[in-house]
Amino acid sequence: MDGEDLADVDPRELLETLQTYRKLADDLANHDTILKDKTVLSYLAYVLDVPDLDVVALALDTLEVFVKNVDNYIHITSTFGIRESLEAIINKYSLSEPKIASRAQCIKDDIERMKPPIYNLRSRCRRVIEPKKLKTHVIVLHVQGLLPETRAQLETILIRIEGLVSLVVDVEHQRVTMRTLSYVTAKQIADVIDKNSDTMEARLVKRNKFNQEFLVTLIQVGDYSDGEEIPDYLPEEEEEDDREGVVSLFTGLKQSASSLYKSTAEFLSNSFYW
Numbered sequence: 001m002d003g004e005d006l007a008d009v010d011p012r013e014l015l016e017t018l019q020t021y022r023k024l025a026d027d028l029a030n031h032d033t034i035l036k037d038k039t040v041l042s043y044l045a046y047v048l049d050v051p052d053l054d055v056v057a058l059a060l061d062t063l064e065v066f067v068k069n070v071d072n073y074i075h076i077t078s079t080f081g082i083r084e085s086l087e088a089i090i091n092k093y094s095l096s097e098p099k100i101a102s103r104a105q106c107i108k109d110d111i112e113r114m115k116p117p118i119y120n121l122r123s124r125c126r127r128v129i130e131p132k133k134l135k136t137h138v139i140v141l142h143v144q145g146l147l148p149e150t151r152a153q154l155e156t157i158l159i160r161i162e163g164l165v166s167l168v169v170d171v172e173h174q175r176v177t178m179r180t181l182s183y184v185t186a187k188q189i190a191d192v193i194d195k196n197s198d199t200m201e202a203r204l205v206k207r208n209k210f211n212q213e214f215l216v217t218l219i220q221v222g223d224y225s226d227g228e229e230i231p232d233y234l235p236e237e238e239e240e241d242d243r244e245g246v247v248s249l250f251t252g253l254k255q256s257a258s259s260l261y262k263s264t265a266e267f268l269s270n271s272f273y274w
Contacts, residue, residue, distance in 0.1 A: 011052040018047065018058045025065040028168065035066065035075035045081035048089055048104075053097065056089065060103050067110050068155050071166050076111060083108055113160055135182040136165055139189060142215055145200035146174040157196045161189060175205070190218035 021040060024030045034040050047059045063082070066072050076082055089104040146154060151171050158167055158176070163184040168177045178189070190202040204216040 011050070011055050014047055014050060014052070014055050015058060017043070018055065018062060022058060022062045022065070025062055028069060031066065031069055031072055032075075035072055038079050041066075041076065041079040041082060045079070045085040048085040053100065056100060057103075060089075060100070060107060064103075064107050064110075067107055068152070068159070069167070070159055070164065083111060086111075110159070136179050137182050139178045139180060139184070139186045140205040141176045141178070141186065141189065141202040142205050143174050143176055143193065143200050143202050145197070146171055146176070150197075150199060153197060154193070154200060157193055158189070161192055176202075186216075187218045194219055 021034070021044070024034060044059050044063050047055055050056065067076060086104045086108040090101045090108070093101040093104075143154065146169070148171055151169055154176070155167070155169060158164060158178070161180075161184070163181040164178060165181065166179040170176070180189075186202075186204045190204075193200055193202045202218060204218055205213055206216055207213055
């Protein structure tokens with residue numbers, strides 16, 4: 001593929017790689033391994049410029065999965081080209097393919113909303129709170145009505161809560177584990193879910209002195225938050241502020257299209273067992 005523009009590659013070849021990424025993205029445990037190598041996100045950003053709607057749609061689908069995981073914020077925003085490519089899709093297809101343009105706009109909006117509040121606070125109040133560390137705690141909820149078909153709705157509701165730092169959704173056990181700033185309570189989260197969903201109800205997961213789990217009905221009982229029974233998350237890590245310096249999205253990416261495609265294949269073969 002030396003010297004060959006990626007737009008000239010057989011779309012079926014691109015789709016095969018994208019389908020692999022899409023399958024890997026379904027498992028949240030893969031996200032950090034996949035995204036800490038900039039190859040994957042750069043590849044997604046570049047193929048959005050390919051003039052094939054199937055390729056564009058699958059790239060958007062894969063990117064959307066990554067964006068819904070708040071823990072991926074640093075990876076996504078520090079990779080130059082993601083938001084710029086989405087903006088290009090919005091402009092390119094706003095008239096001819098409004099559904100594609102609308103999806104790109106929603107993903108771009110979600111990227112802006114997914115910014116962890118703790119990052120916002122550090123940026124705005126660095127002189128005040130540094131070197132102090134903002135306290136966080138863990139809230140574990142059992143969400144009745146959490147199903148594969150309602151997962152996306154729940155994630156959309158939760159990532160908009162101010163003070164949310166990280167989120168893990170376990171559909172099989174109808175459980176949501178969140179790390180939040182200390183002022184956020186389980187009752188507040190349950191109220192938000194109740195207000196925005198007619199089918200889901202959240203109850204707090206607690207443990208008694210025998211280490212047995214029990215559920216607390218938050219909406220009726222009042223303000224409950226996680227106590228000493230629920231272990232703290234690991235200490236927070238400093239987020240990176242720098243973005244990769246690239247002058248032009250499409251110029252820079254197209255110049256390295258050949259190496260990008262090759263490194264994508266090498267990344268897949270070296271990082272995962274098949």
